[in-house]
Amino acid sequence: MSNQLPSHAQVVIIGGGIVGCSTAYHLVEMGWKDVVLLERKRISSGTSWAAAGLLGQLWSTSPLTKLAKYGADLYAGLEAKTGQPTGYKRNGSLRVSRTQARRSEYQRALGMARAFGIKMEEISMEEAKKLFPVMQTDDLTGAWYQPDDGVTNPEDTTQALAKGARMGGATIIENIKVLDIKLENDTVKGVKTDQGEIQCEYVVNCAGMWGREVGKMVGVSLPLVAAEHMHMTTEPIEGVYKEMPYLRDMDGYIYIKEEMGGLLMGGFEPMAKTWGVKGIPDNFEYTQLDEDWDQMDLFIQNAIIRCPAFEETGVTNLTTVPESFTPDTSYLLGEAPGVKNFFVGCGMNSVGITSAGGAGMALATWIVQGYPDEDLWPVDVRRYNKWQNNLKYIEERVNVESVGNLYADHFPFKQPTSSRDVLKTPIHDRLKDLGACFGVVSGWERANWFAPEGVEPKYEYSWERQNWFDFSAREHMNIRENVGIYDLTSMGKFLMQGKDAEKVLQTVCANDVAQPVGKVVYTQMLNERGGIEADITVTKMEEDKFFIVTAGATTTRDFDWIKRHTPKDAHATLTDVTWSYTMLGVMGPKSRDLLSKITDEDLSNDAFPFATAKEIYAGFATAYAVRMSFVGELGWELYIPTPFAQGIFDELMKAGEEFNVKMCGLHAVDSLRLEKGYRHWSSDISPDDTPYEAGLGFAVKLDKDDFIGKAALVKQKEEGIKKKLVIFTIDDPEPLIYHDEPIYRNGEIAGENTHGSYAHVSGHSIGMVYLSNREGIRDEWIMDGKYEIEVENKRYPITIHLKAPYDPQGKSIKA
Structure with missing residues (x-):
């Protein structure tokens, strides 16, 4: 094993535990020989050596399960390939x-x-x-x-991976301490150690419980603690x-x-x-x-x-x-936001041995080809915000929940109890007084449902109908039949400004955002393969100013995606203004009537059509009103400057008494959007799915100038798609579904439910599934099958819908 630090390497890996050694092993397997691994003491001497070595293959998502299965198969053949015993046994x-x-x-x-x-x-x-x-x-x-x-034996397996990496040309140096990482223009340029400096194009942080400190060297948030x-x-x-x-x-x-x-x-x-x-x-x-x-x-x-x-x-x-x-008991993987060529594989939550084979392969693939082969959002390092690197926040969550959550009941909708009330919307206390039961997404406190008077707003978890089911159903129906309000301040909000802003957005968006001022465009941002990297709306506020809205959970990820695809010489500035605006959705057949009570703006269809936006006076203040809907009803999203939020909310609630307005929680928003067939990124659409496969071809404009992913979509449109996302409802009104339940077509597994909820209008569980056919997917083939879903080892007939079960023509949102 070499002790001489070279002056240059293509890739420097920090950390000689099993994840670092797996990454080095896979990089050389993929043909990258100029790989240097730096270990502060000896290989496997940090935490890998003491693991129990259990290799479970079933995980919470299909991609992570594939990685775990890959790792088990890899370990099975390591001894034969390297000559180093691993202690691997497939004993079940x-x-x-x-x-x-x-x-x-x-x-x-x-x-x-x-x-x-x-x-x-x-x-x-x-x-x-x-x-x-x-x-x-x-x-x-x-x-x-x-x-x-x-x-498997953890230390022996780590040593086998290290030996395989060396056999492939990697250099492993022990007893060397990393002191700093050099950046130029937010791009990795080298590593400083106690034995000198080494220039490199990539750094991979596999430093285990030291990973947070290594992340701080480049200003990256890696929330983990031992x-x-x-x-x-x-x-x-x-x-x-x-x-x-x-x-x-x-x-x-x-x-x-x-x-x-x-x-x-x-x-x-x-x-x-x-x-x-x-x-x-x-x-x-x-x-x-x-x-x-x-x-x-x-x-x-x-x-x-x-x-x-x-x-x-x-x-x-x-x-x-x-x-x-980590705070959510999932590991940290991928290229870190804000820094080019700085990759992360750490925070393994006591599943490092079973995860390392697949994680190392995924990291190496991501580095070599520029993207991973699987949708890795559940472990993507970009799921965290910078403020979540706060040690008080991490330590409380890990002490009270993260460790225990590995073996706790994994109930649907389960919410953390620790490190709470950190990031609250301006109307949080008002919602609390109205009976809100809060959940957390990306650190945001969000009202998931509202308890009626005399009922404690507290979850009672189960796999059946939970205590809030009927309350949420009422919220759902009030939006369908009357008017409701929900708080989605957690949505990510960006401003793209400058004379090149439109040009940049035309490049990263599949839809045409070169529209008149006040026009709202629903669009996806795609990768070169045509896969969906983000699902957003873009509103042209001024000729050189655009308002971008995305999901709260993906704010860091989507901001980073746009920044990375903005040319350095472009006159375009992207600013995260998420915390500057409160977002209130006012939705339902009577939403126009309600809003008309607090504004003098003409809200008629002619004056304020669907997919347009205006700044309006509301109450004593102003708001940016966007006529869009994620629930499939007439309505407006009000983006309110934070200091005005409470006042406008109070005006809405006072005026709404006439219409029996009700607050609506985000469980109801989820059931409403599924009933209308609206897709949700990470559940129903991902980097592995194209707009044509997901039924979002209407948001693609192939006739505009080149955009990221256009060539792949042109080819797919010519050749035809081989999978398609469809909606289904369970004929039996009793079973509840959540995600990944298997779907059968003519008795054979054909896919799995992407995400499930309950369609309260029709009274059945509802979900989506990608159906595939190698010969090409056609509606006739889809509707020709007999379909079932498996729930708790029992199969139920389901009905496939090629259009949304509720308001398939979209008349409500354009009323």
Whole structure:
């Protein structure tokens, strides 16, 4: 292993844990030989060495599942390729449930497994005991077996990846400390170490729990902090055998696997302990933390319930080490916002071993070809805002929830309880007084539903109809039949200004934004493959001034996308003005009547048609009124300068008494938009889907000058599409759906639900699915099939809709 720091490399990887070594391995596999990996101590000596080495393949989304499956297959062949033993075994895994709620979760996971091509089956207690003889099953409500899961030795696997990287030409230098990263024009240029400087074109931050500090070197927000994680091993136990599958008992917070004839047991506790928040010692290397048997007691008590042998068997070792966690318990991957060629792969949330193979491959692919092969939004580093790098915010969330959330019930709509009330809209307290129950998206407190008088605005979670279902249905119907107001201040809002602003936007947008002042354009921003990178509206406020609105969760990502595609010499300035405006949606058949009470603006169809915008007087103030709708009804989005927000809101509510106006939560907005067939980025449309496939071809203008993705769309239009997004409703009004439930066509899996809600007008669950046909997708072929959806291991007939079930002609929004 070289100790000589070269003067130049194409790529410098910071961190010699399993993610860093996997990234180096894959870069050389893809033909990039000029790769240097820098490790502060020795390979695998940070946290990788102490992991349990469990390799689970089923994740919450199809792309992440593919990455996990890829990693398991990679580890299976590493020893043969490198000569370095890895300890890999494909011995399978068991998961068990103690409650009916957990049983519902796993029955839904069973459907996801089928949709994602992962082997999983529910088995009897007798079969479970045969696979795991030392397990007690009397208190269980179910057991599931995944035969292709496995285990590996973490340090040996890391060393095998490192050896493979060196065999391919990479240089690995140990005992070297990175001090700084050099930038020019917000682009990576080199790395400064305690042994000199190295110039490079790319830097990859795989520094694990040091990753946040490395991110600060280039001004990038990487919200992570270390927390203690512990597992213990026992003396040999009768009945334990070498190829025994590992076990997850999430209701008991624990996992158990065979280890040297005994058992290794660890877990993820509801209240964790952060570590190293004020700094990690320089001499940290293969370091174990002080034992804390009090913290371990919860795991031990649950282990005894599951495997009574724990009570009488001697403990051989207790390992306590820190591992990095993020506020939302998903890792950080991809090119960081604001800095070109600075990539991130860290914050692994105790799933670094199972994730590293796929994460390293995805990072290498992203670097080499300029984009990833999979939609990686759930782990995209751009999902965080800069302020979320606040240590108080991260530490509270990790202590109270992030660690425990790995094994907590994964109920739909579950909201965090810690690090709350940080980012509130100007009318937050008014909404609270009206009974709002708040959720969080990208740090924003948002009213998800409103409790009537006498009802506590608090979630009661389940997999069935939750306590807010009927309240949200009323909000939904009030917008359909009357008028409602919702607060979507969290929407990202940008100003693009300058004499080249229109030219830049014409390049990044698929639709034609060269419109008269006051015109609103719905458009997508595409990648070179024609895939949808963002779903936005662009309003021409003045000849050289455009107002851009996007989703709150993607604000950082979309701002970064536009900035990266704005030429350096362009006379165009992009400014994030999200916090400068409150956004209130006033929607429903009586919205014109209500707004007319607080403004003297002519709101008639002739004077203020659909897809136009004006600055209007409202109450005692002004607002920018945009006649658009995400709920499929007549209405206006009011963008109100923050100091005016409370006053205009009060005027709306006072005038609205005449029309029985009601506040509407964002659960209702979601059900309303699905009923109308409106797409949502990251759920229904992604970088892997084109506008033609997603049914958004109306927002593409091929006759305008060149734009990003145009060539791919021209080719696709000539050749025809092979997949298409369609809407479906479940014939039975009872089942509820959320995401990724498998859809069957003529008895064969044809896709999965992109996102589900409830269509309250018709009284059925509703969702969307991409249907594919290699021969080309046609409406006749689609409607010729017989379709079903699987919910908790039961199939229900569904009806496919080629147009929105509600108001398919769009008459309401143009009334």
